[in-house]
Amino acid sequence: MISKIAIKLFVENDTFEPAEFVPVFHRWIQQHAIADHLLIDVADYAHVPAGPGTLVVASEANIHMDRNENQLGLLYQRKLPAKGATTFAEQLAYVIKQALAVAKKMENEPEFAGRLKFKTDGLSIRLNDRLQAPNTVETFSKLKGDIEQAIAAAGIADAKIAQRGAGSQKLFEITVKTQGEPVLA
Numbered sequence: 596m597i598s599k600i601a602i603k604l605f606v607e608n609d610t611f612e613p614a615e616f617v618p619v620f621h622r623w624i625q626q627h628a629i630a631d632h633l634l635i636d637v638a639d640y641a642h643v644p645a646g647p648g649t650l651v652v653a654s655e656a657n658i659h660m661d662r663n664e665n666q667l668g669l670l671y672q673r674k675l676p677a678k679g680a681t682t683f684a685e686q687l688a689y690v691i692k693q694a695l696a697v698a699k700k701m702e703n704e705p706e707f708a709g710r711l712k713f714k715t716d717g718l719s720i721r722l723n724d725r726l727q728a729p730n731t732v733e734t735f736s737k738l739k740g741d742i743e744q745a746i747a748a749a750g751i752a753d754a755k756i757a758q759r760g761a762g763s764q765k766l767f768e769i770t771v772k773t774q775g776e777p778v779l780a
Contacts (some may be wrong), residue, residue: 596676596680596681596682597683597686597722597724597727597728598673598676598677598686599672599674599722600673600687600720600722601670601671601673601719601720601721601722601723602670602671602690602691602719602720603661603668603694603718603719603721604668604669604695604698604714605666605713605714605718606668606711606712606713606714607712607713607714608710609667613639613641613648613649613660614641615706615707616639616648616660617639617649618706619701619704619707620637620651620658621637624637624651628700629658629697629700632654632655632656633653633654633655634651634653635651635653635654636651636652637650637651637652645663645664645665647659647663647670648660648661648662648663650670654675655673655674656671656672656673656693657672657674658670658672659672660701668713668719669694669698669713671694673693677689682741683741683745684745684748685745685748686745687720687741687742687745688744688748688749691718691749691751694718698713701713715773716773717770717771717772717773718771719759719768719770719771720769720770720771721766721768722766722767722768725763725766728767729763729767730760730761730762730763730764730765730767730768732758735758735761735769742756742769743756746771751771751773752773752774753773753774754771754772754773754774755771755772755773756769756771757769757770
């Protein structure tokens with residue numbers, strides 16, 4: 596089962612200095628702020644252009660304020676399988692729900708009140724498993740039903756999914772665009 600899944604939600608306006616996220620992530624570690632996650636450390640890669648940004652490292656996942664491709668967004672990158680998830684669709688639904696919950700938590704932090712807002716019209720899903728999910732059209736065809744099931748189980752309605760470029764140089768990635776309800780609602 597594919598369990599190394601990354602979800603990225605993009606911000607509406609990038610008006611943030613990378614250092615602004617560091618104290619929030621340190622506070623999350625001190626307060627054990629993310630349920631079912633052992634938060635360990637904070638890393639700041641602000642010096643890397645279009646890079647991983649600022650992240651909090653947990654045993655279960657890394658949570659970034661990511662600047663990859665020069666687009667700031669929250670990247671929830673799962674490292675361990677979710678307990679109780681026995682299918683890829685269940686695993687993906689869990690990871691989507693976690694990413695949405697963390698994004699909402701980030702929006703509600705006092706430092707970002709009224710300034711940080713995530714786009715609610717979609718997200719990106721990346722599978723970090725080239726053996727089980729090579730970046731091919733066949734993989735998309737094989738996983739499409741499970742992806743649609745997971746998106747619906749995560750509470751995202753009227754979604755359209757599309758593969759983001761096939762080829763062996765990049766991880767398998769899809770974009771999800773919503774037609775209806777906001778993602779974080």
